Amino acid sequence: MFDCTEWDETDQGSELCDELFGDVSKSIQTTEISENTTKTDQQTRKQWKLKQKNKRKCKNKFRTKETKQEMEVKETCIETNKQSKSVKDATKEKEVPNPACPNVVQPIKKTKAGKRVAKPLNDGNPQSKKKVKSLTTQEKDNENKSSLKAKLNDGNTQSKKKVNNTTTQGKDIESKTTLKETKPTQNLKDRLVKKLESSRFRFINEQIYSQSSEATIKTFSSDQSAFEIYHRGFTAQVATWPVNPLDLIIKWIKEKSPKLVIADFGCGEAELAKRVKNKVHSFDLVAVNDQVTVADISNVPLTDASIDVVVFSLSLMGTNLVQFLIEANRVLKTSGVMKIAEVASRFTGLKPFIGDLKKLGFDLHKKNTSNTHFYMFDFIKTKTTSPNVAADELRGLKLKPCSYKKR
Template identity: 45%
Template sequence: MAKNEQSKKRKRQKKNRKPTHQNEAKRKGLDITSGKGVVDHDPSSAKRRKLQEPSKASSFLDKMRERLSGGHFRMINEKLYTCSGEEALNYFQEDPSLFELYHAGYKMQMSQWPEQPVNVIINWLKKQSPSLVVADFGCGDALIAKSMKNKVFSLDLVSKDPEVIACDMANAPLSTSSVDVSVFCLSLMGTNYSSYLEEAYRVLKPGGWLLIAEVKSRFDPNTGGAEPENFSAAICELGFQSVKQDFSNKVFILFYFKKKDKQNSRRKEIEWPLLKPCLYKRR
């Protein structure tokens, strides 16, 4: 009889016993070893989690900075296509930081292209003699010079690199008939682009190469661009022979010319076609 009373008493105590944190968690089907479903009342832990989670405000600011940067790039880009080379040179000399801002935006735009025209030009140059001297007009980050064993004169409006020559491309500090290849890779910007090509002709040796890569939309007559044949004809009037036009890429066109051995002394006034500015849409 006493044993039965003791057994009933133990059962009543077990039933009234307060569940521990672990037992309660198990009863609710929670995994306390992984932390799933466990409420952590430690304020320091909550603070740590908050710091680790990305802030919505910082994410918003990053997007705003990107938009502002893109807006500045479009503004500078439009300026370069609608002013002369001399005006562009003065523009960047007044505030060289604008040049860095422009090239940061330029790289972002180029990263969306399936193929880079500068890489096509580099591959072509690597198949030529390493003794050829190259003039890279509007070199940007001077990738051609960094990729080649050849002697390369890198020319641009602003220079923070001792290997890049800062100048107006209409007045390159290079000797007449001193280079074998002149390159314009997406750099025929400005209202006086023809003067850049005349300068490229001057510095080239007879038989030297002129390579031009430009955005395809600039040569689409249906949208206000120049007729490619008219552009090519004007360069031939300058004293070049057209060797090849490569339209295979969806984004850009490549023109290959060679400087004629003899200059036409009776060269008539050249009618240069208006190249459509490459302007990016505001978002």
């Protein structure tokens, strides 16, 4: 190719060359670009065709027998629709839907999870589409009606249940209110009864301490409920103590021989006889059960010197308690044991009490004054005393009555 710069080194002829031939470098560049674009366009079209072929191949590979059958059914449906159209044009009557075609062809569609879901196909016929839609709407209406009926039935049953629940709730509320009303009244009644019984127990207790045993027998025989009230109050009072003295006496007897004969003066419910294997003679002013013998403990139906152990457990009550002790001396064998448990507040002094008992033929063997509520003594019979002892001379045996503060 001719180059203008070869014959003019000073580059003065380049202008003439440009005027004659134009800019050679620009023309070369444009031709090269156009050639490149045509090549790229050809390449992209080829690639697109190859992709389309590959897609078709892939579809044919993964097509199952079911899809092939569905396609055949689709073709048959299209043919039948065409025939129906031709008949319609000839007769100009209303179109009769083919029962075999609608909603039969169902190509399979993949979901997100990879499962195949059936989707109804359209035949391409707009009238068939309308008919399918009308059928589906009728089915939906029927379903809606059935669901409404079911809801109404459920609503009726629920309303009945609600009514029943409201009635039952009303009954429960009424019963609760009646219970709430009865509970406080019952509590008030119980409290009042307890207060009355406690006050009556105090009155009877003071009366027993301030009179003889004969007078107490008369009071209990005239009013049988008085002994029950007294006994309940007595047991409730002893239950508040840290230790029951009768438990300590029973423990001591269990450690001794079971052949020992015991006499319980003022036994109450004969608890000692129930809990011990020994033979026990239980005496009290009123018989609570069959094991109790009704007797005045100043005169007991026992022979002389026939008992090994005599028990006074909180029973030295009355103005004639000296006669109780003389009766115990008569019944006991020589070297027999007399156990006494009495309220601590009743004693003015222990020395005169022990000294006067020595005059009656009892020597002190053991005493226990550690308890705050009661004192316990063990006396041994050394001699028998005559029943004609003057009680006024034995001032140490006069114990204070259990008095209560007036409220």
